[in-house]
Amino acid sequence: MGLELYLDLLSQPCRAVYIFAKKNRIPFELRPVDLLKGQHLSDAFAQVNPLKKVPALKDGNFTLAESVAILLYLTRKYKVPDHWYPQDVQACALVDEYLAWQHTALRRSCLRALWHKVMFPIFLGEPVSPEMLAATLAELDVTVQLLEDRFLQNKAFLTGPHISLADLVAITELMHPVGAGCQVFEGRPRLAAWRQRVEAAVGEDLFREAHEVILKAKDSPPADPTIKQKLMPLVLAMIQ
Amino acid sequence: MPLELFLDLYSPPCRAIYIFARKNGIPFELRPVDLGRGEHLKPEFLKVNPLRKLPALKDGDFLLAESVAILLYLSHKYQAATHWYPTELQARARVDEYLAWQHTAVQLPASNVYLCKSLLPHFSGQPVDPVQLDRLLGKLKPALQHLDGEVLAAKPFLATEQLSLADLMAFTELMQPTAVGCDIFQDWPRLAAWRARVEAALGPELVQDAHRLVLQPRDPQDAQRDPKLAQELVQRLLERLS
Numbered sequence: 001m002g003l004e005l006y007l008d009l010l011s012q013p014c015r016a017v018y019i020f021a022k023k024n025r026i027p028f029e030l031r032p033v034d035l036l037k038g039q040h041l042s043d044a045f046a047q048v049n050p051l052k053k054v055p056a057l058k059d060g061n062f063t064l065a066e067s068v069a070i071l072l073y074l075t076r077k078y079k080v081p082d083h084w085y086p087q088d089v090q091a092c093a094l095v096d097e098y099l100a101w102q103h104t105a106l107r108r109s110c111l112r113a114l115w116h117k118v119m120f121p122i123f124l125g126e127p128v129s130p131e132m133l134a135a136t137l138a139e140l141d142v143t144v145q146l147l148e149d150r151f152l153q154n155k156a157f158l159t160g161p162h163i164s165l166a167d168l169v170a171i172t173e174l175m176h177p178v179g180a181g182c183q184v185f186e187g188r189p190r191l192a193a194w195r196q197r198v199e200a201a202v203g204e205d206l207f208r209e210a211h212e213v214i215l216k217a218k219d220s221p222p223a224d225p226t227i228k229q230k231l232m233p234l235v236l237a238m239i240q
Numbered sequence: 241m242p243l244e245l246f247l248d249l250y251s252p253p254c255r256a257i258y259i260f261a262r263k264n265g266i267p268f269e270l271r272p273v274d275l276g277r278g279e280h281l282k283p284e285f286l287k288v289n290p291l292r293k294l295p296a297l298k299d300g301d302f303l304l305a306e307s308v309a310i311l312l313y314l315s316h317k318y319q320a321a322t323h324w325y326p327t328e329l330q331a332r333a334r335v336d337e338y339l340a341w342q343h344t345a346v347q348l349p350a351s352n353v354y355l356c357k358s359l360l361p362h363f364s365g366q367p368v369d370p371v372q373l374d375r376l377l378g379k380l381k382p383a384l385q386h387l388d389g390e391v392l393a394a395k396p397f398l399a400t401e402q403l404s405l406a407d408l409m410a411f412t413e414l415m416q417p418t419a420v421g422c423d424i425f426q427d428w429p430r431l432a433a434w435r436a437r438v439e440a441a442l443g444p445e446l447v448q449d450a451h452r453l454v455l456q457p458r459d460p461q462d463a464q465r466d467p468k469l470a471q472e473l474v475q476r477l478l479e480r481l482s
């Protein structure tokens with residue numbers, strides 16, 4: 001059995017892994033895991049990732065979780081073009097810096113924006129107070145501004161003149177609030193231009209394909225009560 | 241100008257970098273930045289890290305933040321022994337997996353326990369809130385359960401059969417609540433045994449040296465020195481821990 005990637009394109013890190021694998025023509029079997037149906041909670045999936053999260057990778061007997069680890073594994077195993085994760089020690093360090101920072105910064109803000117604006121009310125049927133939503137969107141605003149001012153600045157891509165893993169991880173995160181209807185690129189011409197460059201570098205068709213699911217998040221049918229009960233505590237833990 | 245490391249040894253990721261640099265004989269200038277005195281908010285430090293956080297590295301003109309990035313940079317540049325960040329693909333992936341997971345699974349909840357047990361009482365002058373402490377310890381429990389029950393059941397160290405960057409980061413993080421009286425090792429025998437192995441591998445003197453500050457009880461007078469800063473800090477801590 002070859003490489004298997006357990007993904008749900010609803011999830012930002014899954015989108016980054018999907019795009020990366022496809023862009024680099026890495027042969028893999030897509031194993032869809034439907035988060036909104038609670039499929040990540042199955043015993044079968046626990047064999048792949050006991051932490052019950054996506055993305056997850058299975059390569060023969062080797063299983064791996066964490067999108068950053070998966071992206072780095074694929075980078076090294078399939079010897080992708082250098083710009084994704086440069087050999088140069090300092091250029092590489094800048095990518096590592098972004099990949100570390102984003103866990104508790106952009107990832108968190110983008111996840112909360114989607115859930116507070118769309119998924120709680122529409123999928124889980126749980127209202128979110130206007131104050132909570134406003135606070136989440138304000139925090140998103142600050143983090144996106146940080147992304148632009150501290151990382152992108154006047155460069156073509158986040159860590160230099162070429163697209164890297166940092167850009168892929170960042171853009172897939174930002175599409176989360178975009179899917180929720182937040183205009184994160186409005187009033188940010190530098191960031192909007194960067195987005196165009198990233199989409200062009202990845203390939204517009206692939207980018208669109210990877211983001212079909214998140215762009216339809218607002219149309220999610222309400223969760224059935226059993227699913228809602230199973231997912232609620234996990235969602236609350238995930239977005240705090 | 242030699243390598244400069246901007247660190248506050250109260251901070252676990254700073255300790256990891258300090259221990260790594262010392263253990264590997266990496267020549268560096270220690271630039272202490274006292275978080276408790278707001279030194280990270282001063283203009284001089286802003287030039288080093290505009291995000292105003294520690295740890296930070298300056299290597300000539302090259303500036304770098306984020307402890308994971310700094311540890312990897314030092315490993316590569318100074319060609320540290322391969323057990324720290326193995327060359328074998330799958331072993332390396334295990335270290336990467338831990339280093340990614342730990343940000344939200346370990347670092348966040350462990351530091352929250354520390355903030356509740358030590359920093360908040362110190363700056364507010366109020367006793368520890370036992371309900372809040374209990375709740376925050378509860379948030380750390382899943383990670384400890386996973387490390388003790390699953391990871392360490394299969395091997396002696398967190399990523400591979402040998403000490404790696406994963407163990408170093410985990411060690412300094414888990415020492416944080418422990419050093420201030422919340423011994424998170426007491427209920428987890430495999431973690432306790434792992435801790436002893438890591439201390440032995442790093443060297444007890446180096447570990448003691450790195451943890452000297454956090455092991456000392458804080459001087460209550462310290463908090464009174466700048467009441468305005470203390471008040472701001474208390475406000476931010478209360479928001480963060482709520």
